[in-house]
Amino acid sequence: MRLLPAFGLLFLTTALPLAAQTLNLPVQAVQGSVSPVRTQQYETVAQPDKVDSTTQATDLKFKRDPYDRMTVPVRVAGHGPYRFLIDTGADRTAISADLARQLRLGERSGTILHSVTGVSRIETANVPTLDITAKQVRNVDAALLNSEHMGADGILGLDSLRSQRILFDFKKQMLTIVPAEAYVRDDKDTIVVTARVRNGRLILTQARAENTPVTLIVDTGAQVSIGNEALRKRLSRGSMKRTGQVELQSVTGEKLMGEYTIVRELTVGGLTIKKLPIVFADSHAFKRLGLNEQPALMLGMNALRSFDRVSIDFARKKLKVVLPEEGLLINRAVALR
Structure with missing residues (x-):
């Protein structure tokens, strides 16, 4: 049994009847069997101010945390820098509750958090x-969460990145942030996969796992790719081998078991990923995205790191990847390392 922290999806609705709002936030692990949470329709919270689209590209040196995720230096309210995880599966940014107290961040509000493991009452603060x-x-x-559960000082969600194009260069260990309107020349070996956006997240629909149609959610905050129960049931009809149980831990500190296995082949667009390790869990996140009844998979860092470069463009709904040199010689197939 291994402990696998991994970000998935986290949703917030107000705990205060006079402050109607709906927030979407990250969670540190996609976990378990959770009954669907009935929610009301609330007014959408105003989005943070957009980053100036005329700004030039910015390069950041990122680090790998102990769980193979990416962190970058971020200054908060003029202080820092602090280490933040990058999570394209999260609609909202989160920071450590201790850091918020240290910086005396105000405008607190009580909020109900709908995570993959259940419902929690938390606070948010204005950064x-x-x-x-x-x-x-x-x-x-931003949501106020425990830094020990996050594994960092904070999480950069889509509210901080959605007006940009994000390029991960795993060979150089560099993150490039480019305004969505800026033109960037693609490498000649770039493979482009057209996506759609649901709840702010990049969704790939033209994919197959061992010949089973599957919907993919690009999630850079997840250490391992996570499949739902519908996908597990479909793949169980074939020759899929179960390799054991693993324990997943959420950003709220809750834990539960998942089923670890290897998917022999995952194809999307012009890509083929072979021998992909995934964890199956009946995640409430899939229910909130309306993906619990159909095969779906959160494509985590163990899959994305098999490429040399990955570009995520939310404005143009594109995922672009450059394969490792050796992968180009084998029908564009990538064997996970």
């Missing part, structure tokens, strides 16, 4: 500025 090198995002309504 006046987040500086990602030359990029500044203002007026961020």
Whole structure:
């Protein structure tokens, strides 16, 4: 049994009847059997101010945390820098509750958090500025979470990154942030996969896992790729081998078991990923995205790191990847390392 922290999806609705709002936030692990949570329809919270689209590209040196995820230096309200995880599966940014107290961040509000493991009551705080090198995002309504459960000082969600194009260069260990309107020349070996956006997340629908149609959610905050129960049932009809149980831990500290296995082949667009390790869990996140009844998979860092470069463009709904040199020689198939 191994403990696998992994970000998935986290949703917040207000705990205060006079402050109607709906927030979507990250969670540190996609976990378990959770009954669907009935929610009301609330007004959408105003988005943080957009990053100036005329800004030039910014390069950041990222680090790998103990669980193979990526962290970058971020200044919070003029202080820092602090280490933040990058999570394209999260609609909202989160920061450590201890850091918020240290920086005396105000405008607190009580909120109900709908995570993959259940429902929790938490607080949010207004972050006046987040500086990602030359990029500044203002007026961020961030969730306050435990740094030990996050494994970092905070999490950069889509509210801090959605107006940008994000390029991960795993060979150089560099993250490049480019305004969505800026033109960037693609490498000649780039493979482009067209996607759609659901609840702010990049969704790939033209994919197959061992010849089973599957919907993919691109999630850079997840250490391991996570499949839902519908996918597990479909693949169980074939020759899929179960390799054991693993324990997953959420960003709220809750834990539960998942079923670990290897998918022999995952194809999407012009890509083929072979021998992909995944964990099956009946995640409430899939229910909230309306993907619990059909085969679906959160494509985590164990899959994305098999490429040399990955570009995520939310504005144009594109996922672009460059294969390792050896992969180009084998029908564009990538064997996970």
